[in-house]
Amino acid sequence: MSWWREFASRIECDAPIGRSTWFRLGGCARFLFRPQDVSQLSSLLVRARQEDVPVKVLGSGANVLVSDDGFDGVVVRLDSEVFRTTNRTADRLDVGAGVGLMPLARLCSEQGLSGLEYLAGIPATVGGAVKMNAGGRLGDLSQVVREIRVLGDDGSVETWDNQRIGFGYRHSELGDRIVLSARLALQPGDPEAVTKTFDECFDYKRRVQPMAERSAGCVFKNPAGESAGALIDRAGLKGTSCGGARVSSRHANFIVVDSGATASDVLGLVERIQERVRRVFDVELALEIEVWRPRRSKGTSV
Numbered sequence: 001m002s003w004w005r006e007f008a009s010r011i012e013c014d015a016p017i018g019r020s021t022w023f024r025l026g027g028c029a030r031f032l033f034r035p036q037d038v039s040q041l042s043s044l045l046v047r048a049r050q051e052d053v054p055v056k057v058l059g060s061g062a063n064v065l066v067s068d069d070g071f072d073g074v075v076v077r078l079d080s081e082v083f084r085t086t087n088r089t090a091d092r093l094d095v096g097a098g099v100g101l102m103p104l105a106r107l108c109s110e111q112g113l114s115g116l117e118y119l120a121g122i123p124a125t126v127g128g129a130v131k132m133n134a135g136g137r138l139g140d141l142s143q144v145v146r147e148i149r150v151l152g153d154d155g156s157v158e159t160w161d162n163q164r165i166g167f168g169y170r171h172s173e174l175g176d177r178i179v180l181s182a183r184l185a186l187q188p189g190d191p192e193a194v195t196k197t198f199d200e201c202f203d204y205k206r207r208v209q210p211m212a213e214r215s216a217g218c219v220f221k222n223p224a225g226e227s228a229g230a231l232i233d234r235a236g237l238k239g240t241s242c243g244g245a246r247v248s249s250r251h252a253n254f255i256v257v258d259s260g261a262t263a264s265d266v267l268g269l270v271e272r273i274q275e276r277v278r279r280v281f282d283v284e285l286a287l288e289i290e291v292w293r294p295r296r297s298k299g300t301s302v
Ligand code: EPU
Pocket: 135, 136, 137, 138, 205, 208, 216, 217, 218, 219, 220, 221, 222, 227, 228, 229, 230, 233, 250, 251, 252, 253, 288
């Protein structure tokens, strides 16, 4: 019997996950799993590990490109109620991994809880945001996370404090571990003032980023001391296209796609940008977005 049959009631086979990402591109996941609770998730994780099947969590899909060949593993969605709860005790907030960061940041601002307002305009779930230490020039998640609950390698629930998470620039030491919830430490503040900062941060992003278009946010990490967007811009790449994928003329670190684009178009453009920036500035641009693809896939150079 196939290993996944015991989870069959919560599993969908050959699920078109590409369309659930912000790019709305790419193929299917071999399995899509929607656990109802932590123990279901833990059991699946242990079995998938035994079978050497890769497992990924799809949050809001804002930082993921699914290849045209799909993803040959299990994609987990933490959209059941148990992963979407928020509990506040004074200035401490316990939030499930499936909670949307943007609505949370807005709600906290309105309630006069300061700390998340700088993250306005960042599309993510709390789990995804912790994993990649989402943020911008004014702050990132590492500044507010006190501790998290995470599924350990053996499927048991562990508590990791801020130090252990090993936050860096768009980085944590979580690897493939799955975040279940986060405890955030926020500061009491004046609701009006905090909301004003939230609105200013959001307005700034709306002004400089192509928010209304299909993209996955910033494609590359900023190299130390530089802005990837400014380098791509100075290399003259704004407006450059590959099939239906194009370097945004508003912000050069965004790739925007038209209807008819494929994931391969995006990957082709990524390579072209990396080559040009390497040639002009001798700088290596590393991907911020994750590319999900089968283990043995064509065109795996980026
Ligand atoms: N710039 C250009 N041309 C461009 C884009 C930017 O010259 O096409 C210049 C800007 O004028 C500015 C500098 O580059 O002087 C930095 O630009 P920006 O303020 O837009 O910040 P960024 O470093 O490009 C970072 C995050 C964004 C976040 C913003 C605002 C990364 C890779 N990006 O962008 O995060 O929204 O700060 O806080 O760290 C994301 O992670 O997906 C993302 C969009």
